[in-house]
Amino acid sequence: MVGNPPKTPSTADDLTLAIRREILEGGFAPHQRLIEADLSGQFAASRTAIRAALMTLENEGLVERMPNRGARVRAITVEEAVEIVEVRVGLESLVARLAAERLSDEDAAELGELRAGMREAVPAGDLMRYAAMNQELDQRLRDIAGHALAAQLLERLRAQAARHQFRLAFDPARAQRSLGEHTAIIDAVIARDPDAAEAATRAHLTAIIETLRASS
Template sequence: MSMTVQDPPAAGANPSGSAGAADAPVNADARVTDLIRDAIIRGEYAPNQRLIEADLSSTFSASRATVRTALLELASEGLVERLPNRGSRVRAISLDEAIEIIEVRMGVEGLCAAKTALNLTDADATALERLRDDMVASVAEGDLVEYSRLNQYLDVRIRELSRHATASDVLARLHAQSVRHQFKLSSRPQRAKVSVLQHADIIDAIIARDPDGAEQAVRSHLRSVIDALRELES
Protein backbone atom coordinates (compact mmCIF):
# COMPACT_ATOMS: atom_id res chain seq x y z
CA MET A 1 0.00 0.00 0.00
CA SER A 2 1.51 3.33 -1.05
CA MET A 3 1.70 6.44 1.10
CA THR A 4 1.02 9.74 -0.64
CA VAL A 5 2.36 13.11 0.37
CA GLN A 6 -0.57 15.36 1.17
CA ASP A 7 -0.82 19.09 0.65
CA PRO A 8 0.39 21.06 3.68
CA PRO A 9 -2.52 21.80 6.04
CA ALA A 10 -3.53 25.41 6.39
CA ALA A 11 -2.34 27.12 9.55
CA GLY A 12 -4.69 26.25 12.39
CA ALA A 13 -6.44 23.54 10.39
CA ASN A 14 -7.42 20.23 11.96
CA PRO A 15 -5.17 17.68 10.18
CA SER A 16 -7.59 14.82 10.82
CA GLY A 17 -10.53 16.59 9.23
CA SER A 18 -12.75 14.85 11.79
CA ALA A 19 -15.38 16.62 13.83
CA GLY A 20 -16.55 13.61 15.83
CA ALA A 21 -17.50 14.28 19.43
CA ALA A 22 -15.31 11.42 20.64
CA ASP A 23 -12.27 13.03 19.04
CA ALA A 24 -12.95 16.51 20.42
CA PRO A 25 -10.97 16.24 23.72
CA VAL A 26 -7.99 14.68 21.92
CA ASN A 27 -8.08 17.35 19.22
CA ALA A 28 -8.35 20.10 21.85
CA ASP A 29 -5.32 18.75 23.72
CA ALA A 30 -3.31 18.54 20.48
CA ARG A 31 -4.40 22.03 19.39
CA VAL A 32 -3.35 23.65 22.66
CA THR A 33 -0.08 21.68 22.72
CA ASP A 34 0.69 22.91 19.19
CA LEU A 35 -0.17 26.51 20.05
CA ILE A 36 2.00 26.60 23.17
CA ARG A 37 4.85 24.81 21.37
CA ASP A 38 4.73 27.33 18.51
CA ALA A 39 4.68 30.25 20.96
CA ILE A 40 7.77 28.90 22.73
CA ILE A 41 9.58 28.32 19.44
CA ARG A 42 8.76 31.85 18.24
CA GLY A 43 10.16 33.28 21.48
CA GLU A 44 6.87 34.59 22.85
CA TYR A 45 7.79 32.83 26.09
CA ALA A 46 11.39 33.36 27.11
CA PRO A 47 13.75 30.68 28.46
CA ASN A 48 13.10 30.09 32.19
CA GLN A 49 9.80 32.01 32.02
CA ARG A 50 7.12 30.59 34.29
CA LEU A 51 4.13 29.12 32.47
CA ILE A 52 1.07 29.82 34.59
CA GLU A 53 -1.75 27.40 33.84
CA ALA A 54 -4.48 29.98 34.52
CA ASP A 55 -2.85 32.48 32.13
CA LEU A 56 -2.38 29.88 29.42
CA SER A 57 -5.97 28.73 29.87
CA SER A 58 -7.17 32.28 29.24
CA THR A 59 -4.75 32.96 26.37
CA PHE A 60 -5.63 29.79 24.45
CA SER A 61 -9.30 29.51 25.50
CA ALA A 62 -8.77 26.07 26.99
CA SER A 63 -9.52 24.34 30.25
CA ARG A 64 -6.89 24.06 32.96
CA ALA A 65 -6.91 20.28 32.45
CA THR A 66 -6.16 20.70 28.73
CA VAL A 67 -3.34 23.14 29.46
CA ARG A 68 -1.89 20.76 32.07
CA THR A 69 -1.95 17.90 29.55
CA ALA A 70 -0.22 20.14 26.98
CA LEU A 71 2.52 21.11 29.44
CA LEU A 72 3.14 17.46 30.30
CA GLU A 73 3.53 16.65 26.61
CA LEU A 74 5.89 19.58 26.07
CA ALA A 75 7.90 18.50 29.11
CA SER A 76 8.34 15.08 27.48
CA GLU A 77 9.61 16.88 24.37
CA GLY A 78 12.18 18.79 26.41
CA LEU A 79 10.66 22.24 25.81
CA VAL A 80 9.17 22.68 29.29
CA GLU A 81 10.45 21.96 32.79
CA ARG A 82 8.06 20.76 35.49
CA LEU A 83 9.07 22.25 38.84
CA PRO A 84 8.03 20.36 41.98
CA ASN A 85 5.23 22.30 43.70
CA ARG A 86 5.97 25.34 41.50
CA GLY A 87 4.36 24.56 38.16
CA SER A 88 6.19 24.80 34.83
CA ARG A 89 8.65 27.00 33.01
CA VAL A 90 10.22 27.17 29.55
CA ARG A 91 13.35 25.05 29.54
CA ALA A 92 16.48 27.02 28.71
CA ILE A 93 18.44 25.29 25.94
CA SER A 94 21.91 26.67 25.41
CA LEU A 95 23.47 27.12 21.99
CA ASP A 96 25.97 24.36 22.75
CA GLU A 97 23.15 21.95 23.63
CA ALA A 98 21.20 22.96 20.54
CA ILE A 99 24.26 22.27 18.37
CA GLU A 100 24.73 18.86 19.99
CA ILE A 101 21.09 18.07 19.22
CA ILE A 102 21.51 19.15 15.60
CA GLU A 103 24.61 16.95 15.31
CA VAL A 104 22.52 13.97 16.44
CA ARG A 105 19.71 15.00 14.08
CA MET A 106 22.23 15.09 11.24
CA GLY A 107 22.61 11.33 11.33
CA VAL A 108 18.99 10.45 12.01
CA GLU A 109 17.46 12.94 9.55
CA GLY A 110 19.96 11.78 6.92
CA LEU A 111 18.77 8.21 7.49
CA CYS A 112 15.13 9.26 7.12
CA ALA A 113 15.85 11.13 3.89
CA ALA A 114 17.66 8.09 2.49
CA LYS A 115 14.78 5.80 3.44
CA THR A 116 12.27 8.22 1.91
CA ALA A 117 14.21 8.20 -1.37
CA LEU A 118 13.96 4.41 -1.41
CA ASN A 119 10.25 4.33 -0.52
CA LEU A 120 9.05 7.17 -2.75
CA THR A 121 6.07 6.64 -5.04
CA ASP A 122 5.33 8.69 -8.15
CA ALA A 123 2.49 10.42 -6.32
CA ASP A 124 4.84 11.26 -3.44
CA ALA A 125 7.37 12.70 -5.90
CA THR A 126 4.78 14.93 -7.54
CA ALA A 127 3.60 16.28 -4.20
CA LEU A 128 7.18 16.93 -3.03
CA GLU A 129 7.89 18.85 -6.24
CA ARG A 130 4.86 21.03 -5.51
CA LEU A 131 6.03 21.56 -1.94
CA ARG A 132 9.52 22.54 -3.16
CA ASP A 133 8.01 25.09 -5.56
CA ASP A 134 5.82 26.52 -2.79
CA MET A 135 8.84 26.89 -0.49
CA VAL A 136 10.85 28.68 -3.16
CA ALA A 137 7.89 30.96 -3.95
CA SER A 138 7.34 31.86 -0.29
CA VAL A 139 10.95 33.02 0.07
CA ALA A 140 10.83 34.91 -3.22
CA GLU A 141 7.71 36.71 -1.98
CA GLY A 142 9.32 37.46 1.39
CA ASP A 143 6.70 35.43 3.27
CA LEU A 144 9.02 33.97 5.89
CA VAL A 145 6.17 32.85 8.15
CA GLU A 146 4.81 30.67 5.36
CA TYR A 147 8.29 29.42 4.53
CA SER A 148 8.83 28.41 8.15
CA ARG A 149 5.50 26.54 8.15
CA LEU A 150 6.33 24.70 4.91
CA ASN A 151 9.81 23.94 6.24
CA GLN A 152 8.34 22.28 9.34
CA TYR A 153 5.86 20.39 7.17
CA LEU A 154 8.67 19.06 4.98
CA ASP A 155 10.53 17.77 8.05
CA VAL A 156 7.42 15.94 9.24
CA ARG A 157 6.62 14.43 5.83
CA ILE A 158 10.15 13.12 5.33
CA ARG A 159 9.92 11.41 8.70
CA GLU A 160 6.55 9.92 7.80
CA LEU A 161 7.59 8.76 4.36
CA SER A 162 10.76 7.16 5.68
CA ARG A 163 8.56 4.57 7.42
CA HIS A 164 11.24 4.31 10.08
CA ALA A 165 9.27 4.48 13.32
CA THR A 166 12.25 4.57 15.68
CA ALA A 167 14.01 7.38 13.81
CA SER A 168 10.74 9.32 13.59
CA ASP A 169 10.17 9.08 17.33
CA VAL A 170 13.73 10.23 18.08
CA LEU A 171 13.45 13.20 15.71
CA ALA A 172 10.04 14.28 17.00
CA ARG A 173 11.62 14.84 20.41
CA LEU A 174 14.94 16.29 19.27
CA HIS A 175 13.58 18.67 16.68
CA ALA A 176 11.44 20.72 19.04
CA GLN A 177 14.39 21.30 21.37
CA SER A 178 16.69 22.80 18.73
CA VAL A 179 14.16 24.45 16.43
CA ARG A 180 13.80 27.54 18.71
CA HIS A 181 17.39 28.47 17.87
CA GLN A 182 16.80 27.73 14.18
CA PHE A 183 13.71 29.96 14.20
CA LYS A 184 16.03 32.92 14.80
CA LEU A 185 17.71 32.07 11.51
CA SER A 186 14.53 31.48 9.52
CA SER A 187 13.32 35.00 10.32
CA ARG A 188 16.33 36.45 8.50
CA PRO A 189 15.68 36.95 4.76
CA GLN A 190 19.29 36.30 3.69
CA ARG A 191 19.43 33.04 5.64
CA ALA A 192 16.08 31.92 4.18
CA LYS A 193 17.47 32.40 0.66
CA VAL A 194 20.31 30.00 1.50
CA SER A 195 18.15 27.54 3.41
CA VAL A 196 15.49 27.18 0.72
CA LEU A 197 18.09 26.15 -1.85
CA GLN A 198 19.43 23.54 0.55
CA HIS A 199 15.94 22.18 1.12
CA ALA A 200 15.39 22.09 -2.63
CA ASP A 201 18.57 19.99 -2.93
CA ILE A 202 17.20 17.54 -0.34
CA ILE A 203 13.88 17.26 -2.16
CA ASP A 204 15.54 16.88 -5.57
CA ALA A 205 17.75 14.04 -4.30
CA ILE A 206 14.73 12.29 -2.80
CA ILE A 207 12.73 12.70 -6.01
CA ALA A 208 15.69 11.27 -7.95
CA ARG A 209 15.50 8.20 -5.67
CA ASP A 210 19.11 8.87 -4.65
CA PRO A 211 19.42 7.79 -1.00
CA ASP A 212 23.11 8.70 -0.68
CA GLY A 213 22.52 12.09 -2.26
CA ALA A 214 19.52 12.75 0.01
CA GLU A 215 21.50 11.85 3.11
CA GLN A 216 24.43 14.05 2.10
CA ALA A 217 22.09 16.95 1.27
CA VAL A 218 20.59 16.74 4.78
CA ARG A 219 24.02 16.63 6.39
CA SER A 220 25.20 19.60 4.33
CA HIS A 221 22.11 21.61 5.28
CA LEU A 222 22.45 20.91 9.01
CA ARG A 223 26.18 21.67 8.99
CA SER A 224 25.25 25.01 7.45
CA VAL A 225 22.67 25.56 10.21
CA ILE A 226 25.30 24.93 12.89
CA ASP A 227 27.74 27.35 11.24
CA ALA A 228 25.02 30.01 10.93
CA LEU A 229 23.98 29.60 14.58
CA ARG A 230 27.55 30.03 15.75
CA GLU A 231 27.95 33.10 13.58
CA LEU A 232 24.69 34.54 14.88
CA GLU A 233 25.71 33.97 18.49
CA SER A 234 29.11 35.58 17.98
Protein backbone atom coordinates in the same frame (compact mmCIF):
# COMPACT_ATOMS: atom_id res chain seq x y z
CA MET B 1 -17.35 43.90 21.91
CA VAL B 2 -17.14 40.60 23.73
CA GLY B 3 -14.43 38.30 22.34
CA ASN B 4 -14.99 34.69 21.47
CA PRO B 5 -14.25 32.25 24.28
CA PRO B 6 -11.06 30.19 23.87
CA LYS B 7 -11.54 26.99 21.94
CA THR B 8 -11.47 24.02 24.25
CA PRO B 9 -8.89 21.42 23.13
CA SER B 10 -10.78 18.22 22.46
CA THR B 11 -8.08 15.86 23.74
CA ALA B 12 -5.05 15.86 26.01
CA ASP B 13 -2.85 15.71 22.91
CA ASP B 14 -4.60 18.79 21.49
CA LEU B 15 -3.95 20.69 24.71
CA THR B 16 -0.28 19.72 24.73
CA LEU B 17 -0.03 20.70 21.07
CA ALA B 18 -1.62 24.10 21.76
CA ILE B 19 0.77 24.93 24.60
CA ARG B 20 3.74 23.60 22.62
CA ARG B 21 2.82 25.85 19.71
CA GLU B 22 2.68 28.89 21.97
CA ILE B 23 6.19 28.10 23.20
CA LEU B 24 7.67 27.46 19.77
CA GLU B 25 6.06 30.46 18.11
CA GLY B 26 7.02 32.89 20.85
CA GLY B 27 3.68 33.29 22.56
CA PHE B 28 5.43 32.20 25.74
CA ALA B 29 8.94 33.60 26.14
CA PRO B 30 11.99 31.76 27.51
CA HIS B 31 11.95 31.72 31.34
CA GLN B 32 8.29 32.82 31.39
CA ARG B 33 6.37 31.26 34.26
CA LEU B 34 3.55 28.95 33.23
CA ILE B 35 0.87 29.40 35.86
CA GLU B 36 -1.69 26.62 35.88
CA ALA B 37 -4.62 28.88 36.75
CA ASP B 38 -3.79 31.28 33.90
CA LEU B 39 -3.32 28.46 31.40
CA SER B 40 -6.57 26.88 32.52
CA GLY B 41 -8.42 30.05 31.61
CA GLN B 42 -6.52 30.64 28.37
CA PHE B 43 -7.10 27.13 27.02
CA ALA B 44 -10.45 26.44 28.72
CA ALA B 45 -9.05 23.29 30.30
CA SER B 46 -8.96 21.90 33.82
CA ARG B 47 -5.90 22.49 35.96
CA THR B 48 -5.43 18.71 36.07
CA ALA B 49 -5.25 18.62 32.27
CA ILE B 50 -2.87 21.60 32.23
CA ARG B 51 -0.63 19.89 34.76
CA ALA B 52 -0.49 16.73 32.63
CA ALA B 53 0.33 18.74 29.50
CA LEU B 54 3.15 20.56 31.30
CA MET B 55 4.57 17.24 32.45
CA THR B 56 4.63 16.03 28.85
CA LEU B 57 6.35 19.22 27.72
CA GLU B 58 8.83 18.88 30.57
CA ASN B 59 9.74 15.43 29.28
CA GLU B 60 10.24 16.98 25.83
CA GLY B 61 12.65 19.53 27.27
CA LEU B 62 10.46 22.57 26.55
CA VAL B 63 9.36 23.21 30.14
CA GLU B 64 11.27 23.05 33.40
CA ARG B 65 10.08 22.82 36.99
CA MET B 66 11.38 25.30 39.56
CA PRO B 67 11.42 24.37 43.27
CA ASN B 68 8.37 25.92 44.96
CA ARG B 69 7.68 28.12 41.93
CA GLY B 70 5.95 25.84 39.44
CA ALA B 71 6.87 25.58 35.78
CA ARG B 72 8.46 27.94 33.26
CA VAL B 73 9.51 27.85 29.62
CA ARG B 74 12.96 26.34 29.34
CA ALA B 75 15.54 28.47 27.54
CA ILE B 76 17.62 26.41 25.09
CA THR B 77 21.16 27.75 24.74
CA VAL B 78 22.96 27.95 21.41
CA GLU B 79 25.33 25.23 22.61
CA GLU B 80 22.39 22.94 23.34
CA ALA B 81 20.82 23.77 19.98
CA VAL B 82 24.06 22.77 18.23
CA GLU B 83 24.13 19.44 20.06
CA ILE B 84 20.51 18.82 19.13
CA VAL B 85 21.21 19.42 15.44
CA GLU B 86 24.28 17.19 15.65
CA VAL B 87 22.06 14.36 16.87
CA ARG B 88 19.52 15.11 14.15
CA VAL B 89 22.14 14.60 11.44
CA GLY B 90 22.04 10.81 11.73
CA LEU B 91 18.26 10.58 12.04
CA GLU B 92 17.42 12.99 9.21
CA SER B 93 20.00 11.39 6.94
CA LEU B 94 18.28 8.04 7.55
CA VAL B 95 14.89 9.59 6.79
CA ALA B 96 16.16 11.13 3.53
CA ARG B 97 17.70 7.83 2.45
CA LEU B 98 14.51 5.90 3.16
CA ALA B 99 12.40 8.55 1.43
CA ALA B 100 14.50 8.21 -1.71
CA GLU B 101 14.09 4.44 -1.59
CA ARG B 102 10.33 4.45 -0.93
CA LEU B 103 9.22 7.41 -3.03
CA SER B 104 6.05 6.98 -5.10
CA ASP B 105 5.25 8.93 -8.25
CA GLU B 106 2.58 10.83 -6.31
CA ASP B 107 5.11 11.69 -3.62
CA ALA B 108 7.54 12.92 -6.27
CA ALA B 109 4.92 15.21 -7.76
CA GLU B 110 4.11 16.69 -4.33
CA LEU B 111 7.78 17.30 -3.56
CA GLY B 112 8.19 18.96 -6.94
CA GLU B 113 5.35 21.35 -6.15
CA LEU B 114 6.88 22.12 -2.78
CA ARG B 115 10.24 22.83 -4.40
CA ALA B 116 8.57 25.23 -6.85
CA GLY B 117 6.84 27.04 -3.98
CA MET B 118 10.13 27.45 -2.12
CA ARG B 119 11.77 28.88 -5.23
CA GLU B 120 9.01 31.47 -5.43
CA ALA B 121 8.94 32.39 -1.73
CA VAL B 122 12.61 33.22 -1.15
CA PRO B 123 13.14 35.66 -4.07
CA ALA B 124 9.84 37.32 -3.13
CA GLY B 125 11.08 37.80 0.43
CA ASP B 126 8.16 35.78 1.82
CA LEU B 127 10.21 34.14 4.53
CA MET B 128 7.17 33.25 6.64
CA ARG B 129 5.84 31.14 3.79
CA TYR B 130 9.29 29.66 3.23
CA ALA B 131 9.63 28.70 6.90
CA ALA B 132 6.23 27.00 6.76
CA MET B 133 7.25 25.07 3.64
CA ASN B 134 10.47 23.97 5.33
CA GLN B 135 8.37 22.38 8.06
CA GLU B 136 6.09 20.84 5.47
CA LEU B 137 9.09 19.35 3.65
CA ASP B 138 10.42 17.81 6.85
CA GLN B 139 7.01 16.28 7.58
CA ARG B 140 6.57 14.95 4.04
CA LEU B 141 9.98 13.28 4.08
CA ARG B 142 9.19 11.63 7.41
CA ASP B 143 5.84 10.44 6.07
CA ILE B 144 7.43 9.01 2.92
CA ALA B 145 10.26 7.35 4.87
CA GLY B 146 7.78 5.61 7.14
CA HIS B 147 10.19 5.16 10.05
CA ALA B 148 8.03 5.71 13.11
CA LEU B 149 10.76 5.84 15.75
CA ALA B 150 12.96 8.23 13.76
CA ALA B 151 9.94 10.49 13.22
CA GLN B 152 9.10 10.46 16.91
CA LEU B 153 12.63 11.27 18.00
CA LEU B 154 13.00 14.00 15.40
CA GLU B 155 9.77 15.66 16.45
CA ARG B 156 11.05 15.96 19.99
CA LEU B 157 14.52 17.14 18.98
CA ARG B 158 13.22 19.69 16.48
CA ALA B 159 10.83 21.10 19.07
CA GLN B 160 13.68 21.81 21.48
CA ALA B 161 15.77 23.73 18.94
CA ALA B 162 12.86 25.24 17.00
CA ARG B 163 13.20 28.73 18.47
CA HIS B 164 16.79 29.07 17.25
CA GLN B 165 16.02 27.72 13.79
CA PHE B 166 12.92 29.90 13.53
CA ARG B 167 15.20 32.90 14.06
CA LEU B 168 17.61 31.69 11.37
CA ALA B 169 14.73 31.18 8.94
CA PHE B 170 14.13 34.94 8.87
CA ASP B 171 17.69 35.83 7.91
CA PRO B 172 17.47 36.58 4.15
CA ALA B 173 21.07 35.50 3.50
CA ARG B 174 20.56 32.23 5.36
CA ALA B 175 17.25 31.66 3.57
CA GLN B 176 18.93 31.98 0.19
CA ARG B 177 21.57 29.44 1.14
CA SER B 178 18.98 27.19 2.73
CA LEU B 179 16.94 27.21 -0.48
CA GLY B 180 19.83 25.67 -2.37
CA GLU B 181 20.32 23.06 0.34
CA HIS B 182 16.65 22.09 0.41
CA THR B 183 16.53 21.99 -3.38
CA ALA B 184 19.46 19.55 -3.39
CA ILE B 185 17.65 17.29 -0.90
CA ILE B 186 14.43 17.32 -2.92
CA ASP B 187 16.30 16.73 -6.20
CA ALA B 188 18.09 13.70 -4.74
CA VAL B 189 14.93 12.19 -3.28
CA ILE B 190 12.98 12.70 -6.51
CA ALA B 191 15.89 11.09 -8.40
CA ARG B 192 15.54 8.15 -5.98
CA ASP B 193 19.23 8.44 -5.13
CA PRO B 194 19.62 7.45 -1.44
CA ASP B 195 23.34 8.32 -1.25
CA ALA B 196 22.80 11.79 -2.70
CA ALA B 197 19.78 12.37 -0.45
CA GLU B 198 21.79 11.44 2.63
CA ALA B 199 24.75 13.61 1.58
CA ALA B 200 22.53 16.62 0.83
CA THR B 201 20.82 16.28 4.21
CA ARG B 202 24.14 16.11 6.04
CA ALA B 203 25.38 19.19 4.16
CA HIS B 204 22.22 21.11 5.08
CA LEU B 205 22.40 20.28 8.79
CA THR B 206 26.14 20.96 8.90
CA ALA B 207 25.44 24.42 7.51
CA ILE B 208 22.85 25.00 10.25
CA ILE B 209 25.40 23.99 12.88
CA GLU B 210 27.97 26.39 11.43
CA THR B 211 25.43 29.23 11.39
CA LEU B 212 24.36 28.57 14.97
CA ARG B 213 27.96 28.57 16.17
CA ALA B 214 28.67 31.79 14.32
CA SER B 215 25.67 33.43 15.98
CA SER B 216 26.76 32.61 19.54
